[in-house]
Amino acid sequence: MAQRWVWAVAIAIASGAVAGAANAQGEEVRTVPAPADAAYPGTITLNVDASDVGRRIFRVREEIPVAAGPLTLLYPQWLPGNHAPRGPIDKLAGLTIRGNGQPIAWRRDPVEVYAFHLDVPQGVGSLSVEFDFLSPQDSGQGRVVMTPDLLNLQWNTVALYPAGHYSSRITVAPSVKLPAGWQFGTALERAQGSGNAGDADGTIAFKPVPFDVLVDSPMFAGRHYKRIDLGxxxxxxxxxxxxxxxxxxxxxxxxxxxxxxxxxxxxxxxxxxxxxxxxxxxxxxxxxxxxxxxxxxxxxxxxxxxxxxxxxxxxxxxxxxxxxxxxxxxxxxxxxxxxxxxxxxxxxxxxxxxxxxxxxxxxxxxxxxxxxxxxxxxxxxxxxxxxxxxxxxxxxxxxxxxxxxxxxxxxxxxxxxxxxxxxxxxxxxxxxxxxxxxxxxxxxxxxxxxxxxxxxxxxxxxxxxxxxxxxxxxxxxxxxxxxxxxxxxxxxxxxxxxxxxxxxxxxxxxxGWKLVYTDTPSDYHKHRDTGRKAIDQSASIGLTLASNGNRITDVRWDSPAFKAGISPSGTLVAVNGREFSAERLKDAIAAAKDGKAPIELLLKNGDEYRTVRVDYRGGLRYPHLERIPGTPDRLNAILAPAK
Structure with a gap:
C-alpha cells in the first residue's frame, strides 16, 4: 500500500496536480485550473491581421481583462470535428505578454504544453497578448489555409483563452483585417457600423460572442466570391x-x-x-x-x-x-x-x-x-x-x-x-x-x-x-x-x-440489393478515380496507384500483389516488359484471366529495380449493385425524395 501511495504522489507531481511542488530545476509546478461553469469577468478583444497572404502569416493581438495573481492561458487543443488533440500549436510564434506596457514573463507547462503560466502584477487590469500564427507554406507542413487568392480563418488557431472557465462563459469581441478588395463569409454577425468592406484599413469587426461560438464560426475570404440564397x-x-x-x-x-x-x-x-x-x-x-x-x-x-x-x-x-x-x-x-x-x-x-x-x-x-x-x-x-x-x-x-x-x-x-x-x-x-x-x-x-x-x-x-x-x-x-x-x-x-x-x-x-463485379467500371467509378488521380485495381490484384505518377499508394494485405512482394511504396515502371500505363496494366490483368498470360511488373523503389510476377487469374473486377429478385426494393425507397 505504501509503495502504491508513493507512485501516486510521483505521478501527481509529474502532472502538476500537487500544488506547491517543484520540478527538477526547482521551479514551481502549477496545475492547469479545471474549467468551471462561471462567467469570465469582462470581454476579451481579439484582433487578427490576415492581410499578409504573401507570407501566409496571421498576426494576432488580444486584450484580456485580468486581476492580479496567477493566470493560465490556453491554446485550443481538442477541436470538435477533429475528434483529436490536433490544435496546431507548433505554428504559434513570437508570443509576448505585456501589462501596462511592461513585459510579463510566461512559462509553458512542461506536461500540458498547450498551457502558458504567468503572474499578473498588482495594478495590471488588462493583458496585451501578441503572437503570430505562421500558417503552412506547403502541404508538407500541414493544411494550407492562406494563398494569394483565398484564406480560411479558424479562430481556434489565432487565440489564447483563460483557463478555469467553460469556453461558453468567456466573451470575445473579434475582428479581422483582410487584403484590400477581399470579401468573406462567416456565421458571425458584423458589429454595428462595420460593413462587408470593413473600416478604412480593411478591418471588419464582429459582435461579441462566447468563445465556443467563435471557434464554431470560421471564415472563408478571397478575391473571387459569390453568395447564393438557397432559401x-x-x-x-x-x-x-x-x-x-x-x-x-x-x-x-x-x-x-x-x-x-x-x-x-x-x-x-x-x-x-x-x-x-x-x-x-x-x-x-x-x-x-x-x-x-x-x-x-x-x-x-x-x-x-x-x-x-x-x-x-x-x-x-x-x-x-x-x-x-x-x-x-x-x-x-x-x-x-x-x-x-x-x-x-x-x-x-x-x-x-x-x-x-x-x-x-x-x-x-x-x-x-x-x-x-x-x-x-x-x-x-x-x-x-x-x-x-x-x-x-x-x-x-x-x-x-x-x-x-x-x-x-x-x-x-x-x-x-x-x-x-x-x-x-x-x-x-x-x-x-x-x-x-x-x-x-x-x-x-x-x-x-x-x-x-x-x-x-x-x-x-x-x-x-x-x-x-x-x-x-x-x-x-x-x-x-x-x-x-x-x-x-x-x-x-x-x-x-x-x-x-x-x-x-x-x-x-x-x-433488396447485392454486390456483384463486372469487368467494366461504372461512369461514377471512372470519374471518381479520375478526380482522385487514382488507378484502383484493389478488387483484382490488390493494387492502387496514383495515376499522375504511377506511384504505388496501397497494397491489399494478403492480395496477389502483396504475395508477389509488392509494398505500398515506389513506382510501377513497366508491365510485361513495356512502359507502364493504366491501360497496359488493365490489359495485362484481363489477359491473365484463366492463366492465359502472365502479369509481370517492373518496380522501382529508391535506386532499386526489380521484376515481380503476380499470380492472379480472376480478370478485371469492378463493383456494382444488382437487384435481388423477389425482394422488396427498400434502397430505392430510401433514396427517393421526401414528399
Missing part, C-alpha cells in the same frame, strides 16, 4: 462560393437547383433547424488545403475548381455539402456525451463516432440522392464502392472491429498509414454508413415499410426546433429512440455490427 424556412441558408479563379464560380441554374432542394429535403427529414441562419463556406480550389468540417451554423468545404464547370465529372464530390449540413443536427446540436467538453483542452472520447459520423455519412449519401445532387444510379454506384471496400479491401477486420476504429483520430491523428486496409483507420464513417443502412432496412421490415430511419431522425435530432443549445446523448438514448420507431432488440442489433470482427454488410441484402 430555407424559417431560417435562411446561403452558399458562399470562393475560388482560385473567377471562372470557377460560373454555374448553370440547373446546377444550383439541387443545392436548394438539399435545404428543403433536410428540413423534411429532420423537421427542424438548429440555427438562426446557415452559411456554407465553399472554396473551389487547387491551392487551399482540402477540408470538410462541420459547425452548427456553417461548414468549411473545399472541392475541385471543376465542381461546376466539369459537372458531369465530379458527381463523387457532391456528397460533401449534404454530409456537413447534416452535422448541424447530428454532431453539433445533438452530440455524444463523451464528445462534449467544457473547454477545448479537456480530452474528448469518440465511442459513438459511428453514430456521429456514420449516420451523417449515411444521410450525406441519401440527401445527395433525394436532392438530385446525385442520381439514384450514382448513389447506388457510390454504395457499391463502399460495400466493395469492406467486402474486398479491409482485411483488418480480422483483428480489429469498427468500434475500435473510433479511437483512430487519437491513435493515428490522420497521418498516412503503411497498410491502411490492414491497419484500418476511421472506419466508423463508411462502415457506420453500412450499419445505418442495415438499421433503416430493418425498421422498414419491422413496420411493413410504414416507418424508417427518417422517423428516428425526426424523433432524435428534430427536437427543440430552433434551439441551439447542445443536447448530449449516450448509447442507451439511441436504442430508446429506435424503439419508439419499431420495437426490437436494438442494443444487440447495433453491438453485433460495431463489435464484430467482420464488416457490416448485411444491410444491402436487407434493402
Amino acid at each position: 430555407g424556412t424559417p431560417a435562411p441558408v446561403h452558399l458562399n462560393l470562393f475560388a482560385d479563379e473567377a471562372k470557377s464560380l460560373e454555374f448553370k441554374p440547373e446546377q444550383m437547383e439541387p443545392h436548394k432542394r438539399l435545404v428543403q429535403q433536410a428540413r423534411k427529414l429532420f423537421g427542424s433547424q438548429h440555427y438562426d441562419r446557415y452559411e456554407f463556406l465553399f472554396a473551389l480550389t487547387d491551392q487551399l488545403g482540402g477540408i470538410g468540417l462541420e459547425h452548427l451554423r456553417s461548414s468549411e468545404n473545399t472541392r475541385s475548381p471543376g465542381y461546376f464547370t466539369e459537372w458531369d465529372k465530379w458527381a463523387s464530390a457532391r456528397d460533401l455539402l449534404p454530409h456537413e449540413y447534416t452535422h448541424s443536427w447530428n454532431g453539433k446540436f445533438r452530440r455524444p456525451a463523451d464528445l462534449w467538453t467544457p473547454n477545448f483542452n479537456v480530452p474528448m472520447q469518440g465511442s459513438l463516432l459511428w453514430v456521429y459520423e456514420g449516420q451523417t455519412q449515411y444521410w450525406g449519401t441519401v440527401l445527395a440522392a433525394r436532392s438530385g445532387l446525385l442520381t439514384p444510379e450514382q448513389a447506388r454506384d457510390d454504395l457499391a464502392l463502399v460495400a466493395a471496400s469492406y467486402a474486398e479491401n479491409r482485411p483488418g477486420f480480422g483483428w480489429r472491429n469498427l468500434q475500435d476504429t473510433t479511437n483512430d483520430p487519437i491513435v493515428a491523428q490522420r497521418r498516412p498509414l503503411p497498410y491502411r486496409n490492414y491497419q484500418m483507420s476511421e472506419e466508423y464513417y463508411s462502415g457506420g454508413l453500412m450499419v445505418w443502412l442495415a438499421v433503416d432496412a430493418k425498421l422498414r421490415e419491422l413496420s411493413g415499410n410504414r416507418r424508417s430511419l427518417d422517423d428516428f431522425a425526426r424523433t432524435f435530432f428534430g427536437v427543440d426546433d430552433g434551439g441551439m443549445t447542445v443536447r448530449t446523448y449516450a448509447f442507451d438514448d439511441v436504442v430508446a429512440a429506435l424503439n419508439t420507431v419499431a420495437a426490437h432488440d436494438w442494443a444487440a442489433f447495433l453491438r453485433q455490427r460495431v463489435d464484430a470482427l467482420a464488416p457490416p454488410l448485411d444491410g444491402l441484402a436487407a434493402a
Whole structure:
C-alpha cells in the first residue's frame, strides 16, 4: 500500500496536480485550473491581421481583462470535428505578454504544453497578448489555409483563452483585417457600423460572442466570391462560393437547383433547424488545403475548381455539402456525451463516432440522392464502392472491429498509414454508413415499410426546433429512440455490427440489393478515380496507384500483389516488359484471366529495380449493385425524395 501511495504522489507531481511542488530545476509546478461553469469577468478583444497572404502569416493581438495573481492561458487543443488533440500549436510564434506596457514573463507547462503560466502584477487590469500564427507554406507542413487568392480563418488557431472557465462563459469581441478588395463569409454577425468592406484599413469587426461560438464560426475570404440564397424556412441558408479563379464560380441554374432542394429535403427529414441562419463556406480550389468540417451554423468545404464547370465529372464530390449540413443536427446540436467538453483542452472520447459520423455519412449519401445532387444510379454506384471496400479491401477486420476504429483520430491523428486496409483507420464513417443502412432496412421490415430511419431522425435530432443549445446523448438514448420507431432488440442489433470482427454488410441484402463485379467500371467509378488521380485495381490484384505518377499508394494485405512482394511504396515502371500505363496494366490483368498470360511488373523503389510476377487469374473486377429478385426494393425507397 505504501509503495502504491508513493507512485501516486510521483505521478501527481509529474502532472502538476500537487500544488506547491517543484520540478527538477526547482521551479514551481502549477496545475492547469479545471474549467468551471462561471462567467469570465469582462470581454476579451481579439484582433487578427490576415492581410499578409504573401507570407501566409496571421498576426494576432488580444486584450484580456485580468486581476492580479496567477493566470493560465490556453491554446485550443481538442477541436470538435477533429475528434483529436490536433490544435496546431507548433505554428504559434513570437508570443509576448505585456501589462501596462511592461513585459510579463510566461512559462509553458512542461506536461500540458498547450498551457502558458504567468503572474499578473498588482495594478495590471488588462493583458496585451501578441503572437503570430505562421500558417503552412506547403502541404508538407500541414493544411494550407492562406494563398494569394483565398484564406480560411479558424479562430481556434489565432487565440489564447483563460483557463478555469467553460469556453461558453468567456466573451470575445473579434475582428479581422483582410487584403484590400477581399470579401468573406462567416456565421458571425458584423458589429454595428462595420460593413462587408470593413473600416478604412480593411478591418471588419464582429459582435461579441462566447468563445465556443467563435471557434464554431470560421471564415472563408478571397478575391473571387459569390453568395447564393438557397432559401430555407424559417431560417435562411446561403452558399458562399470562393475560388482560385473567377471562372470557377460560373454555374448553370440547373446546377444550383439541387443545392436548394438539399435545404428543403433536410428540413423534411429532420423537421427542424438548429440555427438562426446557415452559411456554407465553399472554396473551389487547387491551392487551399482540402477540408470538410462541420459547425452548427456553417461548414468549411473545399472541392475541385471543376465542381461546376466539369459537372458531369465530379458527381463523387457532391456528397460533401449534404454530409456537413447534416452535422448541424447530428454532431453539433445533438452530440455524444463523451464528445462534449467544457473547454477545448479537456480530452474528448469518440465511442459513438459511428453514430456521429456514420449516420451523417449515411444521410450525406441519401440527401445527395433525394436532392438530385446525385442520381439514384450514382448513389447506388457510390454504395457499391463502399460495400466493395469492406467486402474486398479491409482485411483488418480480422483483428480489429469498427468500434475500435473510433479511437483512430487519437491513435493515428490522420497521418498516412503503411497498410491502411490492414491497419484500418476511421472506419466508423463508411462502415457506420453500412450499419445505418442495415438499421433503416430493418425498421422498414419491422413496420411493413410504414416507418424508417427518417422517423428516428425526426424523433432524435428534430427536437427543440430552433434551439441551439447542445443536447448530449449516450448509447442507451439511441436504442430508446429506435424503439419508439419499431420495437426490437436494438442494443444487440447495433453491438453485433460495431463489435464484430467482420464488416457490416448485411444491410444491402436487407434493402433488396447485392454486390456483384463486372469487368467494366461504372461512369461514377471512372470519374471518381479520375478526380482522385487514382488507378484502383484493389478488387483484382490488390493494387492502387496514383495515376499522375504511377506511384504505388496501397497494397491489399494478403492480395496477389502483396504475395508477389509488392509494398505500398515506389513506382510501377513497366508491365510485361513495356512502359507502364493504366491501360497496359488493365490489359495485362484481363489477359491473365484463366492463366492465359502472365502479369509481370517492373518496380522501382529508391535506386532499386526489380521484376515481380503476380499470380492472379480472376480478370478485371469492378463493383456494382444488382437487384435481388423477389425482394422488396427498400434502397430505392430510401433514396427517393421526401414528399
